[in-house]
Amino acid sequence: MQINRVVKSLVAAIGAVAAFSVAQAADITGAGATFPYPIYAKWAEAYKKATGNGLNYQSIGSGGGIKQIKAKTVDFGASDMPLKLEELDAEGLTQFPAIIGGVIPVVNLDGVAPGKMKMTGEVLAGIYMGKITKWNAAEIAAINPGVKLPAEDITVVHRSDGSGTTFLWTDYLSKVSAEFKTVVGSSTAVKWPVGLGGKGNEGVAANVQRIKNSIGYVEYAYVKKNKMTYTLLKNADGQFAEPDDENFKAAAAGADWSKAPGMYLVLTNQPGKLTWPITGASFILMHKSQAEAEKGKEVLKFFDWAFKNGGAMATELEYVSLPAPVVKLIEDGWKAKIKDASGKAIW
Numbered sequence: 457m458q459i460n461r462v463v464k465s466l467v468a469a470i471g472a473v474a475a476f477s478v479a480q481a482a483d484i485t486g487a488g489a490t491f492p493y494p495i496y497a498k499w500a501e502a503y504k505k506a507t508g509n510g511l512n513y514q515s516i517g518s519g520g521g522i523k524q525i526k527a528k529t530v531d532f533g534a535s536d537m538p539l540k541l542e543e544l545d546a547e548g549l550t551q552f553p554a555i556i557g558g559v560i561p562v563v564n565l566d567g568v569a570p571g572k573m574k575m576t577g578e579v580l581a582g583i584y585m586g587k588i589t590k591w592n593a594a595e596i597a598a599i600n601p602g603v604k605l606p607a608e609d610i611t612v613v614h615r616s617d618g619s620g621t622t623f624l625w626t627d628y629l630s631k632v633s634a635e636f637k638t639v640v641g642s643s644t645a646v647k648w649p650v651g652l653g654g655k656g657n658e659g660v661a662a663n664v665q666r667i668k669n670s671i672g673y674v675e676y677a678y679v680k681k682n683k684m685t686y687t688l689l690k691n692a693d694g695q696f697a698e699p700d701d702e703n704f705k706a707a708a709a710g711a712d713w714s715k716a717p718g719m720y721l722v723l724t725n726q727p728g729k730l731t732w733p734i735t736g737a738s739f740i741l742m743h744k745s746q747a748e749a750e751k752g753k754e755v756l757k758f759f760d761w762a763f764k765n766g767g768a769m770a771t772e773l774e775y776v777s778l779p780a781p782v783v784k785l786i787e788d789g790w791k792a793k794i795k796d797a798s799g800k801a802i803w
Contacts, residue, residue, distance in 0.1 A: 484754050487514035488521015488534030489620045490656040492555050492738040494677040496534075498769045499762045506765075511758060515656060519618015519644045525549065525741045531751045533741035536620020537644050541718035550744050550793045552719055552786040553737035554759060556776035557675050558704045559624045560734070562661070562684045564670045565591065567604050569685065571698060574599045576690040577632030577725075577733065583610055583671060584629065585639055586650035591669060599690075606669060613663045613672035616653025618644040624736040625673045628724040673734075676704075677773045691733045692725050699732050701774045707735035713782050719789075742794060749796035756790055756803050 486496075493515040500511035514520075518535035525533025526547055538551060561575050579595050582588035588595055592605040615622045623644045630637035640646050654660035657674045661682050664672040676699050679686050688696040697703050707726040713719055723735045740759065746752030763786075767777040778786070790803040 483510040483512065484531045484751060484758060485512045485514075486521075486532040486534055486740075486755075487516050487524045487530045488741075489518045489536045489738050490515045490658065491518075491536045491557060491559075491621050491624075491675040491736075492534060492775070493657070494675075494681065494773050495555055495557075495766070495770055495775050498773065499758075499766045502765070502769065503758055503761055506761070507757075509754060509758070515658070517615070517617040517644075517656060518620030518623065522618075522741065525743070528743065528747075531742075531748075532755050534738060535644075535741060536736055536738045537623035538720045538722070538737070538739045539718070539741065540720055544718050548744050549741050550718075550789065551739045551741050552759075552789060553713070553721075553778060553782070554740050554762070555770060556704055556708050556723070556735065556737045556778070557677070557774070558699050558707075558732045558735050559621055559628075559673050560676050560679050560699045561687045561689060562664050562672050562674055562679060563687060564664050564668055564685065565606065566668070570683075571686060571688060573603055573685075573687045574690070574696050575687045577629060580689075581629045581633035581636035584612060584614070584648070584651070585636060586612070608669040611667050611670040612648075612651030613660050613667070613670050614648050614651045614653055615645075615655070615660060617655050619656075620644060620736070620738065621657060621673065621675060622646065624722075624724060624734055627722055628734045631725045676700075677775065680774060689733055691729075691731050692727050693729045693731070695729050697730065697732050699774075701771055701776050703730050703732040704735045704774075705776045706730040707732050708737070708776060711737075713785055719786075744793050744795065745799075746794060746796055746802060749802050752794060752796075753802045756794070760787065 496513050504510050518537055521533035521535050524530045592607045626642040630642040654663040657678045660672045661674050661678045664670045691697045706728050707723050711721055725733050763783045770777045791801050796802050
């Protein structure tokens with residue numbers, strides 16, 4: 457009788473461990489870009505409720521996400537700077553866009569309300585090169601008649617970590633200013649001539665909110681969440697655009713993902729009257745050969761669910777969901793490229 461009880465207890469314990477292992481196996485890990493973190497967090501919460509499966513996403517910046525997926529310490533990496541096909545192939549990686557959003561100039565100026573100040577790419581480049589140093593400088597005053605500009609020094613805030621948001625910001629400024637391209641250049645991390653750094657979109661937002669007469673750049677969800685003062689921005693058609701999901705969508709409208717090698721596309725400074733000039737996609741990076749096929753499949757299931765069910769949540773946070781033809785293109789790519797250790801497709 458006693459032996460039977462012991463056996464039953466052991467069987468129950470083994471069953472509990474097995475159930476725990478299955479539950480753990482269904483949870484996935486990702487790391488990288490802070491740009492899409494608000495929507496990934498929202499999707500993860502809803503996905504957990506719908507399926508019971510969790511996502512642990514570390515919002516550490518695109519540079520960190522690229523490093524971690526290359527090192528195989530996470531199930532997927534996330535970056536707002538897409539990798540070129542040569543680098544993907546060299547590392548055995550594939551990538552796909554997951555969401556589209558906008559990078560926004562934000563300021564902390566007394567008496568200036570959100571959307572009541574204008575900026576151009578050339579002026580932003582001048583500020584971030586340290587050439588325009590006062591808020592009432594002629595270059596800023598010329599595009600802001602009627603706005604009360606203080607005779608105060610500009611405190612420049614930028615990212616301190618490797619950042620896809622910085623890549624989009626510097627890519628845009630390099631496109632509109634030849635001098636910025638030469639002096640600073642475009643990358644996830646650059647040598648800034650002036651300013652102080654903040655870690656993640658969170659850190660830049662916090663610094664701008666804390667420091668009077670400052671300027672920074674963050675993804676639009678952080679603007680909304682923190683009720684920050686954003687500026688309008690002159691686009692390639694000469695219009696001062698408002699940052700919102702419709703104008704991010706306008707910037708992405710001409711994107712032809714089918715002709716982009718490795719799905720490498722940068723959406724900054726696109727033509728069109730409504731376009732927001734610093735629009736970009738955020739990308740997911742995965743290994744083509746999945747050592748843990750079930751984990752890889754769960755990552756794909758998560759993003760498939762998000763593509764099909766996450767549109768309203770994306771709109772709520774002013775992101776732009778990918779259109780159905782692009783989702784089909786992405787998922788066809790999963791079937792063709794992502795395989796288990798034996799070479800069998802996992803999707």
